[in-house]
Amino acid sequence: MDRFFQYLFDGLSVGAIYSLLALSIVVVFRGSGHLNFAQGEMAMFCAFVTWQLQDWGIPLWIATVLSMGFGFLMGAGSEYFLVRPVAKKSPYSVFVVTIALFLFLNSLASAIWGALPQEVMPSLFPDAPDDFLKLFGATWRYESIGVLVVALALMGLLFLLFSKTRFGLAMRGVASNPESSRLVGIRTSAILAASWGLAAALGALAGTLVAGRTGDVQPSLMFTFFVYAAAAATLGGLDSLVGAVISGLAIGVVENMAAGYAPGWIGQEMRLSVALLAIFVVLLSRPSGLFGSAKVERV
Amino acid sequence: MSLLEVEGLSAGYGPVQILRDIDLRVDEGEVVVVLGANGAGKTTTMRAVSGTIARRGTVRFDGQDISRSSPDGIVRLGIAQVPQGRGTFADLSVEDNLRIGAYTRRHDTDADIDRWYATFPRLAERRGQKAGSLSGGEQQMLAIARALMSRPRLLLCDEPSLGLAPLITKELFEIIERLNREEGLSVLLVEQNANLAVRVAHRVYLLETGSIVASGTAEEISADDGIRKAYLGF
Numbered sequence: 001m002d003r004f005f006q007y008l009f010d011g012l013s014v015g016a017i018y019s020l021l022a023l024s025i026v027v028v029f030r031g032s033g034h035l036n037f038a039q040g041e042m043a044m045f046c047a048f049v050t051w052q053l054q055d056w057g058i059p060l061w062i063a064t065v066l067s068m069g070f071g072f073l074m075g076a077g078s079e080y081f082l083v084r085p086v087a088k089k090s091p092y093s094v095f096v097v098t099i100a101l102f103l104f105l106n107s108l109a110s111a112i113w114g115a116l117p118q119e120v121m122p123s124l125f126p127d128a129p130d131d132f133l134k135l136f137g138a139t140w141r142y143e144s145i146g147v148l149v150v151a152l153a154l155m156g157l158l159f160l161l162f163s164k165t166r167f168g169l170a171m172r173g174v175a176s177n178p179e180s181s182r183l184v185g186i187r188t189s190a191i192l193a194a195s196w197g198l199a200a201a202l203g204a205l206a207g208t209l210v211a212g213r214t215g216d217v218q219p220s221l222m223f224t225f226f227v228y229a230a231a232a233a234t235l236g237g238l239d240s241l242v243g244a245v246i247s248g249l250a251i252g253v254v255e256n257m258a259a260g261y262a263p264g265w266i267g268q269e270m271r272l273s274v275a276l277l278a279i280f281v282v283l284l285s286r287p288s289g290l291f292g293s294a295k296v297e298r299v
Numbered sequence: 300m301s302l303l304e305v306e307g308l309s310a311g312y313g314p315v316q317i318l319r320d321i322d323l324r325v326d327e328g329e330v331v332v333v334l335g336a337n338g339a340g341k342t343t344t345m346r347a348v349s350g351t352i353a354r355r356g357t358v359r360f361d362g363q364d365i366s367r368s369s370p371d372g373i374v375r376l377g378i379a380q381v382p383q384g385r386g387t388f389a390d391l392s393v394e395d396n397l398r399i400g401a402y403t404r405r406h407d408t409d410a411d412i413d414r415w416y417a418t419f420p421r422l423a424e425r426r427g428q429k430a431g432s433l434s435g436g437e438q439q440m441l442a443i444a445r446a447l448m449s450r451p452r453l454l455l456c457d458e459p460s461l462g463l464a465p466l467i468t469k470e471l472f473e474i475i476e477r478l479n480r481e482e483g484l485s486v487l488l489v490e491q492n493a494n495l496a497v498r499v500a501h502r503v504y505l506l507e508t509g510s511i512v513a514s515g516t517a518e519e520i521s522a523d524d525g526i527r528k529a530y531l532g533f
Contacts, residue, residue, distance in 0.1 A: 166402070173388055173399045180386035182351060185374035185403035185449065 002137030007260040008253055013144035015252020016151035020206040021222070021229035022236065022244035023158065024199035030175040030239050031195035034083065034094045038101035039203055040226025042078075045105045046071040046204030047211040047221055048113050051121050060122055064208050068201040075200025076193040083196070084189070109219045116217050123212035124150070147209050154205060155245055162241065171195055175239070224272065228252075235279045237292020247290060251275045300362055302327045302485050303348070303378075303453055308356035310347040317343040319509045320356070325453060325487050330479050332496045332517075333489040334530050335506035341489035342383050344506070345457045348487070349373055349380040360453070375403045379451035383458050385442040389431030393422055396430050396441055400448030408448075415444040418474070436467035443474070453485045454478075460492040468492065472499050493530040497521055505530065 021043060028036045036042075046067045053063035078101060086093040125131075125146030132141040162168035173181045174191045181188050210225055211217045232251050236243025255271040282290065301324040311317040317340045325331045335341045347354040350370040358366045365373055379400075388396050397415060401408045416423035419440045425433060430441055439459055446454055456475070460468040476499045478484045489506075490496035497503055503520040505513040513526060520526055 166405075169395060169399050170402060172391060172395070173402075176388040176390040177386060179351070180382065180388060181399075182370040183349060183374065183380045183382060183386065184400050184445070185371040186399075187369075187371050 003260060005136040005138035007256040009138055009140060010144065011253030011256035012249055013148045013252070014256070015249035016148045017206050017209055017225060017248075018228045018232045018252055019155065019245045019248030020151050020202055020209075021225055022232035022248045023155065023241060024203045024206070025229060025233040026236070026238060026241055026244045027171075027195050027199040027202070029233070031171060032079070032083070032087070032192055033091070034087070034098070035230075036196070036199070037095070037098040038078070038105060039199065040222035040229070041102045041105040041109075042071060042074060042200045043203030043207030043210075043225075044217075044219060044222040045074070045109050045207075046200070047121075047207035047217050048109050050204070050208045051116070051211065051217045052113070054122065060124055064124065064205065067208060068204040071200040071202075071204030072197035074197075075203075076197030078200075079193045079196035080189075084192075106219050113217070119215040121211040121215050121217050123215070124209070125212070127212075143213060147213065150205070151209065154202070158202070159241065167191075167194070227272065228255075228275065231276060231279050235282060235289055237289025240289070240291035243289055243291030251279075254278055301325060302329075302361060303487065304357070304359040305348065306357040306359075308344075308347055308354060308358060310343050310352055310354035312343075312352065317509050318347060318354075321506070321509070321511050323504050323511065323514070325485055327452075327485055328479070328483050329501045330475070330486040330488065330499050331502050331504070332500035333487070333504045333506050334491070334493050334496065335489065336491065338508075339506045340509040341491075341506060342457055343509075345380060345382070345455050345487075345489060349378060349455060371403070374449055374451075377450070377452040378455060379446035379449045379453075380455040381439075381442045381446045381457060381459065383461065385435075385438045387430040387433070387438045387441050387445070389429065391430055392427055393430055393433070393441060394426045396445050397422075397448050400445035403449050411448055411450070415447060419444055435462050436464070436471070439463060439467075439471060440474075443471075447478075447484075451484070453487060456486060456488040458490055458492075459488070460490060460495065468495060472496070475499060 021039065024039050025036065028034060028039070049070050050063050050067040053066055054060045058066070082097050082101065083094055086097055123143055125143045127143040131143065132139050162172060170186045170191050173186060174188050178188055207222060210221060228251055229248065232248035233244050236247035255275045258274040259271040303325040305321065305323045308321050309316060309318050321344065333341060333344060343352070346352040348358055350365065350368055350373045354366065356366065357364060360376055360378060363376065365376065388399060391399065394412065397412045398408060401411060421437055422441055422444060425437065430438060433441060459471055463471070472495050475486060479486055488496060497517050497520060500517040502516055503514065504511050505526065
């Protein structure tokens with residue numbers, strides 16, 4: 001049972017980061033119908049920004065918040081200047097634009113910061129070797145608890161934003177029916193840019209959490225996280241916020257259990273495949289994901 | 300001065316011109332009906348007034364030129380549109396549909412929601428349901444209530460009878476008539492279903508392939524033999 005709780009907890013903690021990034025993907029997809037392949041790279045770039053700000057002497061928490069603000073502007077700017085002009089002409093070209101943005105941000109980060117030395121990124125939480133507590137026989141590192149708590153708290157705020165505020169109502173409206181949204185007086189273009197911004201701000205937090213966990217910031221920081229997050233978003237149904245959160249957590253737990261209980265033949269190398277295989281099986285039986293809304297409309 | 304004055308309005312989609320140089324007006328407190336067959340340009344007329352498509356010509360609302368205004372600016376001035384096919388927010392609850400209708404206002408939203416629940420009791424019963432699960436008639440009521448949530452002075456209705464059972468259509472027109480009589484709401488309504496629409500109208504325009512070919516009071520239009528045969532079918 002000790003091992004069970006260990007894998008469960010480790011899985012939830014890393015899964016919370018998948019969920020955050022999956023939420024970014026879902027927020028963009030719901031708003032504009034596009035998949036932003038650069039979502040992970042935006043998060044990576046923001047992690048560098050956080051590192052840079054704290055390196056200049058700004059306290060890490062403040063640097064993280066500033067980085068999220070930077071992420072918002074980067075996301076909104078990308079939508080407004082890069083995605084929107086081509087989206088009008090062809091939706092497929094958006095795919096190419098986000099791939100280009102992926103490569104661009106990756107090279108730009110390399111060009112500006114190059115390869116930072118290892119172990120330079122401080123964590124938002126105490127992460128000395130003895131910063132943990134023992135519970136149910138498992139080791140609960142403060143770092144992992146912190147990641148889980150911060151990620152879940154932010155998701156809670158996001159849900160309040162969507163369900164309780166005028167801005168959230170407008171975002172849901174634009175996702176549901178853009179044409180009618182304009183007819184009730186919503187400036188849909190502003191809402192779209194804001195949802196890309198919001199998504200990138202969530203990603204900035206995810207990137208900073210990932211970098212703090214590993215201690216390193218590098219251009220490849222978010223590669224695997226993006227794959228897991230995209231998988232979580234798909235599994236959750238792509239348009240469901242709840243689905244993205246639950247799927248992200250579930251993928252984290254499944255991959256940790258699989259790698260932990262079958263170290264011989266799954267181990268560290270194959271864990272990604274196990275998670276993706278599980279998703280494949282689920283999507284075969286539920287094509288619109290676990291929580292996705294099957295589009296049924298009475299006329 | 301009329302509430303809505305349209306002069307020399309042309310509009311279309313890309314290179315395809317649908318409306319050619321039409322003139323029409325809606326006076327304060329009037330119900331004006333534009334009759335036309337499929338493809339005559341009824342929906343295009345609505346969209347050109349609400350600013351959701353590119354248009355040429357003059358559109359004045361309450362004396363103010365709105366021919367260059369954005370759709371959200373036009374809603375804020377007091378024009379609300381019930382689009383063809385109802386345009387409900389299918390994934391949102393009935394109550395959120397009403398709430399989003401009041402997007403341009405910030406006050407008294409709850410009081411207005413209660414008021415339209417009183418007018419449309421069936422919406423009150425289904426307030427927590429997703430709008431997409433309502434019947435066609437209920438969705439049309441919801442679309443009208445949602446439009447009224449912005450407290451418009453002019454309501455644009457695009458073929459409200461489309462796809463509805465005759466009894467429901469009748470009920471709907473009664474509600475529109477009542478809103479006009481009791482609240483003084485001005486209405487511009489486009490329809491194919493001429494019989495019912497002409498009964499609630501003060502004045503009627505006939506639209507054929509993008510041009511206004513006749514206009515007059517509801518009585519004049521119903522009295523004209525040629526028009527009656529072509530549009531009213533009796």
